[in-house]
Amino acid sequence: MNARILVAEDNVTQAQVLRMYLDSEGYSTVIVHDGRAAIDAARRIRPDLLILDVMMPKVDGLSVCRILRQESALPVLMLTANSTEDDLLLGLDLGADDYMTKPYSPRELMARVRTLLRRVERSAPPDDGILRVGALTVDPLRHEVRGASGRLVTCTRGEFTILAAMAAEPGRVFTRQQLLERTRGWDVASTVRTIDMHVMNLRKKLESDPRRPAHLITVHGIGYKLSSGTDLAGN
The missing domain is CATH 1.10.10.10 (Winged helix-like DNA-binding domain superfamily/Winged helix DNA-binding domain)
Structure with missing residues (x-):
């Protein structure tokens, strides 16, 4: 599947590691390093999935998720260094589809990406809307x-x-x-x-x-x- 993945990650090293894994899976990857750029890129390129870090400069990841969820059903996989239940629930309440805490396994993250993209394919309604x-x-x-x-x-x-x-x-x-x-x-x-x-x-x-x-x-x-x-x- 040649899906387009938008990665919003302010840590350049982690962003490049994600790009390497995503590229190896055959995805088209776009990287941005702040929340404002994430919103602009999501509106411009209409990705199939957004991998979104919570701790982002200019606009934090939770705000990015809230803004984009009001505009579309773009699947969002959130990444955070915080692992409390309150953080998890807040991210999900704002519309995130999945959530991973740092440090994470890149292989597990790729499995989550594949699962989310399959879910999007399955949930697309047929022509009759049923x-x-x-x-x-x-x-x-x-x-x-x-x-x-x-x-x-x-x-x-x-x-x-x-x-x-x-x-x-x-x-x-x-x-x-x-x-x-x-x-x-x-x-x-x-x-x-x-x-x-x-x-x-x-x-x-x-x-x-x-x-x-x-x-x-x-x-x-x-x-x-x-x-x-x-x-x-x-x-």
């Missing part, structure tokens, strides 16, 4: 959810909004705050607890055993993700 995750289909235009046999699964507006968001990016971990922001447009009274209730109700409708979910997975301390499977919504 999202498909295993046996599950989500039709945003018709506001319909169907299982393996074509069985219609009735969802409330909140449940549908959350499910459609996760179905558009299967495998991505969404924080409760991210899901809450998607529902706030129609229900300003929603809370993080409301998200948990929506997920619980979705599990009752989609999982073979809601008490042991195989598809609407809880990622402890962070949030939820949707995993594909042939028996999802297939009852």
Whole structure:
């Protein structure tokens, strides 16, 4: 895959190491060394993936992520020397798709890059706009959810909004705050607890055993993700 990768890293040595590994994988690599340049380059070249250091001059990486996430769904892999749970959650809440702490293994980082690029390929909706995750289909235009046999699964507006968001990016971990922001447009009274209730109700409708979910997975301390499977919504 000849994907274009934008690397925003102020440490010149680390940036060159990343370039070497990315080039060896056949990617087209663009390097910038400050946050303002990262925003400009992302808007100009429209990369397939942004590898973004948090500690950046001029504009910090978290602000870069927040600004770009408001403009596009560009996948963002954040790098940071901070490893606390609060830092992790803040990066994910701002829209980062993945997160690695320094020092990191370049080989592991390349594996993360490949995973994110595959996820982008899978999440691109077909011409009909229908999202498909295993046996599950989500039709945003018709506001319909169907299982393996074509069985219609009735969802409330909140449940549908959350499910459609996760179905558009299967495998991505969404924080409760991210899901809450998607529902706030129609229900300003929603809370993080409301998200948990929506997920619980979705599990009752989609999982073979809601008490042991195989598809609407809880990622402890962070949030939820949707995993594909042939028996999802297939009852």
